[in-house]
Amino acid sequence: MKSFLIRLSLFLLFSFIFLFLYSRLCDYLFTTVEYANKAAKREWIFMKNGEKYDYVILGSSRAEGALDIKLVDSITQRKGVNLGVGGAGFADNYLILDKFIKSNKLKTVYLQVDLYSFDSDKGFTNSFSIPNYLPFWNEPVVNEVLRDFNQKNDNVLWTYVPFTRYMKYNKYYNPFELLRRLRKIDAYQTDKFDFSSGTKSPEEKVFNMDVFNTNYKVSQNFDIKKKDLKYLNKIIELCKINNIELITFRAPEFYKIKDLQVNRATTMSHIYNLLKNKNLPVLDNNNSIEIDHRNFVDATHLSVKGQNLFTYNFIQLITQKND
Amino acid sequence: MLFHSFDFLIFLPIVFFVYWMFYGKTKIQNAIILIASYIFYGWWDWRFLLLLLVSTLIDFFFGLIIHSNTGRKKLIYLWLCILNNLGILFVFKYYNFFIESFTELSQSIGFNFSPYFISIALPVGISFYTFHGMSYVFDIYRDKAVPTRNFINYAGFVCFFPLLVAGPIERASNLLPQFIKARKFTVENLVNGFRLILWGYFKKVVIADNSGILASDVFNQYGSASSFELILGAFFFAFQIYCDFSGYSDIAMGVARLFGFELLINFRTPYFSRDIAEFWRRWHISLSSWFKDYLYIPLGGSKNGIAATIRNTIIIFVISGLWHGANWTFIAWGLLNALYFIPLFLMGRNRNNMDHAADGKLIPSFREIVGIFTTFTLTCFAWIFFKSTTINDAFSYIHKIFVNHNTGINLDYKQSLVLVLIFILIDWLFRTDVIPFKIIKSRGIRFSSYIIIFTLICLFGSFINKQDFIYFQF
Known part of the structure; x- marks a missing residue:
């Protein structure tokens, strides 16, 4: 029996040592080595280092695909980058900005705000993308946000047995993925965006109204969620500390979807009051774009034509503001 | 409770330590196993514990009755017990399937009626614990096992938590004696x-x-x-x-x-x-041997000529398919396996x-x-x-x-x-x-x-x- 217990302890000890070393390797490799095709937008952002920007765009896929940064830069003679990421809510935006300004310099942040970003549980934005931040678990800011969104059991487990976080999300962090990076092979799944500006090119299609009439039937109520507000406040605070100007904007939505949002008028009015109280300017002049379905690929994402129109609109608004 | 759940990770060591604390005290250990098994099963849905208990009680008492009778009476009690077991299975697992198939058939020949469907979840492991119980009464009927008068031992055999929801389908002759004698703790x-x-x-x-x-x-x-x-x-x-x-x-x-x-x-x-015959000697052995012992051999096995053997083979494969679920796809799966198997049998190569x-x-x-x-x-x-x-x-x-x-x-x-x-x-x-x-x-x-x-x-x-x-x- 004694021999069995010794062997069992040795088995657990060796396994844990191996898995601990593996998790340290993941910490290192997944923060320093990219896939050959720079597959993930967040990683592309986190790898940026020592650059200077006049402005960045922060938000979800609605921001990522709404603004053509190259067009803005060519007309305004400024240097910008689009940090919009699919599914990102305020918590994600906060971490992206925090990590970005630790290694880069910037003057202005244009933050996308809308109903969905204040109620991220509703599915238009994910409340938070945990797997993407696992390698940064030991960074205090990331750790704090992860704990906020994680299950309590996981927080305890990840603190005392760190490799278990890679175990849970081993779909993204298994040895095959590790090898793909080391061998500079493309990732299976890729975020499609322009590597110089961060802008996502819209699909070459136009929103099909038949799809809208059949698929968009569910009416929804949107609220302002405490958790989302908390991370908006953190973004404001972060900009303040780093002396960065923060301006908000709303990306266009197809006008008919607004009819399905039962309390839209009230909630949007609350949001604008809230932003006003925080002295945050809002850029919102989308009506002319929102009435035409050809400006969209779906109810909330712009088409090529829509992106172009919105970008010119945006340039006009920021130029007016600067004047 | 699932084997690959956090709950089981906590459950198993607790039951293990409590169980071995009573080393040598078989009755207490059996009671611990029974309680643990009911917790294990009730974790999924405690309401179905009653069904499990009823099924266990039926087979326990029928086991005693069948053993104390002889001749025709013994056979009648066996059939009553089988009908009870199959009745439970039919209601919870097959009723909707049969009624749906019957309705479709009726409608195809011009009769229309609105059948009554039962809206109830399928109790986890029902086919397994029903078959445990049936093997017990079959063995008693064939004088291959003696019924136990200790309900805890019997219930422990039927509900033993490692095999309760997905087998192996145990035999009274193998597992029940292990509940009766003292277990040794060995490295x-x-x-x-x-x-x-x-x-x-x-x-x-x-x-x-x-x-x-x-x-x-x-x-x-x-x-x-x-x-x-x-x-x-x-x-x-x-x-x-x-x-x-x-x-x-x-x-x-x-x-x-x-x-x-x-x-x-x-x-x-x-x-x-x-070959397929070998596959069926190696796949879900406890179910294959159950059907062989309690269905194929009582039907005559391979002793009544080629036609009867083919018939018996088709029957056990089709029922084996149906055992898996109430759907024609399972029946087709069983039938297809019978078609794979029969040529081997006819060529005398099924035991190669x-x-x-x-x-x-x-x-x-x-x-x-x-x-x-x-x-x-x-x-x-x-x-x-x-x-x-x-x-x-x-x-x-x-x-x-x-x-x-x-x-x-x-x-x-x-x-x-x-x-x-x-x-x-x-x-x-x-x-x-x-x-x-x-x-x-x-x-x-x-x-x-x-x-x-x-x-x-x-x-x-x-x-x-x-x-x-x-x-x-x-």
């Missing part, structure tokens, strides 16, 4: 138990769950999948169902050994079978391969490789019926394998394929022994292999998309 049992559990978890969370994701992807979108992806879908489902079920059986056998019990073997590397493939050798002969490949291909083909939602889907799936010109669904299969190939290699090495790892003679290599398998579970186990054991639904 050998402990070590072998852990070996089986480790290997079982590897099969379940690494192979079955990862293969299951791909199999479902293909079967759910078979209309858009390419021919190659459709073949892969059947291939991955073959490994999902094998590793899911045999993984469960391994964990069940391992857990039982921790408590001093030895369960029946349920799988013996079936995918290395050289009684030993292991490549017995005493590492590499199989060319003839064995051809046999294994052919049997595996036939099995995969039959699994298409098992996995499909309807018979039409199954035929359509098969049709698309041959005539599909789709570009495909972009199945990301390489990683899972590598894992399955690693598994096949290890399973081949372990094929001669019930206890995995035992074949490895060198202590150092054996010890390292435990660590490798454990780390593979951690690094490749599917922990987010955890899937129930497939056989829970049966």
Whole structure:
């Protein structure tokens, strides 16, 4: 029996040592080595280092695909980058900005705000993308946000047995993925965006109204969620500390979807009051774009034509503001 | 409670320590097992505990009654008991299927009526514990077992938590005596138990769950999948169902050994079978032998001429299919296996391969490789019926394998394929022994292999998309 217990302890000890070393390797490799095709937008952002920007765009896929940064830069003679990421809510935006300004310099942040970003549980934005931040678990800011969104059991487990976080999300962090990076092979799944500006090119299609009439039937109520507000406040605070100007904007939505949002008028009015109280300017002049379905690929994402129109609109608004 | 849940990770050590605290006190240990088994089952849905209790009580009392009677009366009581058991199964598992099929048939000949459907969840493991109970009364009827007068012992045998929801289907003659005599705590049992559990978890969370994701992807979108992806879908489902079920059986056998019990073997590397007859001697052995002993042989087995034997073979395969679920797809699966089996029987070659493939050798002969490949291909083909939602889907799936010109669904299969190939290699090495790892003679290599398998579970186990054991639904 004694021999069995010794062997069992040795088995657990060796396994844990191996898995601990593996998790340290993941910490290192997944923060320093990219896939050959720079597959993930967040990683592309986190790898940026020592650059200077006049402005960045922060938000979800609605921001990522709404603004053509190259067009803005060519007309305004400024240097910008689009940090919009699919599914990102305020918590994600906060971490992206925090990590970005630790290694880069910037003057202005244009933050996308809308109903969905204040109620991220509703599915238009994910409340938070945990797997993407696992390698940064030991960074205090990331750790704090992860704990906020994680299950309590996981927080305890990840603190005392760190490799278990890679175990849970081993779909993204298994040895095959590790090898793909080391061998500079493309990732299976890729975020499609322009590597110089961060802008996502819209699909070459136009929103099909038949799809809208059949698929968009569910009416929804949107609220302002405490958790989302908390991370908006953190973004404001972060900009303040780093002396960065923060301006908000709303990306266009197809006008008919607004009819399905039962309390839209009230909630949007609350949001604008809230932003006003925080002295945050809002850029919102989308009506002319929102009435035409050809400006969209779906109810909330712009088409090529829509992106172009919105970008010119945006340039006009920021130029007016600067004047 | 699932074997691969956090709850079970807490449950098992508690029951283990409480159980062995009463070393030598068999009655108390049996009571502990019974309570633990009811907690284990009630964790899923406590309301079905009553059904489990009723089913247990029926077989317990009928066992005593059948034993105390003789002749015609004995037979009548046996039939009453069978009807009770099958009645429970019918109501909870088959009623809706039969009534639906009957309605469709009636409508096709012009009779219309509105049937009453029962809206109730299928109790987990109902087919398993009903068959445990039935084997008990059958054995008493045939004077192969003596009924116990101790309800706790009997209930412990029927509800023993490692095998309660997905088998192996135990026999009273094997397990009940183990409840009566004192169990010994041995290091050998402990070590072998852990070996089986480790290997079982590897099969379940690494192979079955990862293969299951791909199999479902293909079967759910078979209309858009390419021919190659459709073949892969059947291939991955073959490994999902094998590793899911045999993984469960391994964990069940391992857990039982921790408590001093030895369960029946349920799988013996079936995918290395050289013909279908061998496959059925190696696949879900406890069910196959149950049907053989309690259905095939009472029907006359192979002693009443070729026609009767063919009839009996078709009956047990079809009922075996129906046992898996109330759907025509399962019946078709059973029928197809009967069609595979009958030619072997007619040619007198159904008992050709009684030993292991490549017995005493590492590499199989060319003839064995051809046999294994052919049997595996036939099995995969039959699994298409098992996995499909309807018979039409199954035929359509098969049709698309041959005539599909789709570009495909972009199945990301390489990683899972590598894992399955690693598994096949290890399973081949372990094929001669019930206890995995035992074949490895060198202590150092054996010890390292435990660590490798454990780390593979951690690094490749599917922990987010955890899937129930497939056989829970049966």
